[in-house]
Amino acid sequence: MRRNAGTGSTRIGSKARGRGALAAGLWLGLAGTAAADEPRTFRDWMAGCDNVRTCTAISLPPETAETVAYLRLERPAGPEGAARLLLRLRGDWKKPPAALQLKLDGVAFPAAGKPLPATADGDVVTVTLSAEDTAALIEAARKAAKLTVAAPGLSAGISLAGSVAAMLWIDEQQGRLGSATALIRKGTNAAVPPAVPLPVVAATPVPPMLDVKAAKQQAERLRALLKKRSPDSCEDDAADGDGAWSLGDGRVLVALACSRGAYNLSSSFFVMPENEPTRAQPLRFADGEGGGGNELTNAGFDPRTGHLGFFAKGRGIGDCGVSGGYAWNGREFVRTELAMMGECRGIAPEDWITLYRSAAK
Structure with missing residues (x-):
């Protein structure tokens, strides 16, 4: 990543093309390395995998958002690799309420409408979704456009545009397409490549x-x-x-x-x-x-x-x-x-x- 010596910053514009230039600039220093492939952007989501094919997908908050909310899904490779989905909140969410209310396109989520417990660590508030709620949200993302997070006096929206494409890409990277363990394109194929060990x-x-x-x-x-x-x-x-x-x-x-x-x-x-x-x-x-x-x-x-x-x-x-x-x-x-x-x-x-x-x- 080549920086401007006068400011110490990458050349970042205020518009989307500036953000793209940042990503391209960061990758100038990574070309030809042994790391996994470059992260990919799918509309309002970004996804990438590491050297052992543990993959991550993240929703991208709006550039101007003061109350930041995003989803982060991580999944290890291999047949036993289970997806873990976190909801992260930053900004005005400094002291989280006991629970947060979620809605998918205006409809309560999870379906029972139960508030989800939140924890705080520094300036980051986290909701860890259960395996059941994770599966439900992944399935709902096929049709839903927006996840809304609300607490007394605060709210934020998370775009789901591109989430299905990002998860489909992860399935492809991990060799899950057409298997029962796929996030998106499930099938009867049982041959999922095993996870490789971490380099020591x-x-x-x-x-x-x-x-x-x-x-x-x-x-x-x-x-x-x-x-x-x-x-x-x-x-x-x-x-x-x-x-x-x-x-x-x-x-x-x-x-x-x-x-x-x-x-x-x-x-x-x-x-x-x-x-x-x-x-x-x-x-x-x-x-x-x-x-x-x-x-x-x-x-x-x-x-x-x-x-x-x-x-x-x-x-x-x-x-x-x-x-x-x-x-x-x-x-x-x-x-x-x-x-x-x-x-x-x-x-x-x-x-x-x-x-x-x-x-x-």
Whole structure:
């Protein structure tokens, strides 16, 4: 994702075409990686799958909505993979009532009209639909146009346009079409591909963090060398964001902060022998700034776990962008997770579409 160095943001327009440009821009950094296919947009819904074919579908709230409500459906691969459907509320829903009333095109849902219990965690209110209610809503989505959520003094609508197409696409990705476990196109075919195991990543903790003075010296030496070679490669006014950590065996991880914006700090990462900047090697991140580059945005390294995470914001409130992480295994940084949301619609980062996941050894 290439950012505007002056603002630290992706070039986002206020209209739908701007949101599309954001999604395209985010994917410039992901092309050619081992992640699952790019998320797809189906009218008012988005769907995507990860590397083990766990798939997610999310309704997209209107761009101008102040009271945000959306549905998130996630389903693991394999014959036993069960769909889990959540209703999420953000914005004015800060203190949820004991229960919420739902309607489908003006008709009470579930059919008995029972209010559904809600829980709150930070600024996110959640209703977890039962397996029975999930199946009922999926079936109703074939004809219904809108799900309405109401509480005293508050209401929000969720468009179902595109939901059936999104779930049909998920069935296709998981090999469920024509099977009894399909969400949409059911049949008698019993041959559903099994779920594949998660890749296992063994992270290696590194020695205690370099003291402030030593870390500053390592970064300063590398920055000075690179400035001689390429004067415009890193902005000097971002140098206070530099960092360095020991990786053991005389090696150092160095992060040079090269571009600072309003809410994004882009850093270049190198591994070098301690005190030898001429032998520094740029890292190659699959999810970096395109072409396997060594830049990550809003990145942080935890030497206690060997984990390097990043969170590139599409805009300041952090409701769109790309997030992910890598683990140091003693030789290199290996991808551990990746998620994205290419539409700025108030969707919480924990609900973004996961494209890669792993298990820790």
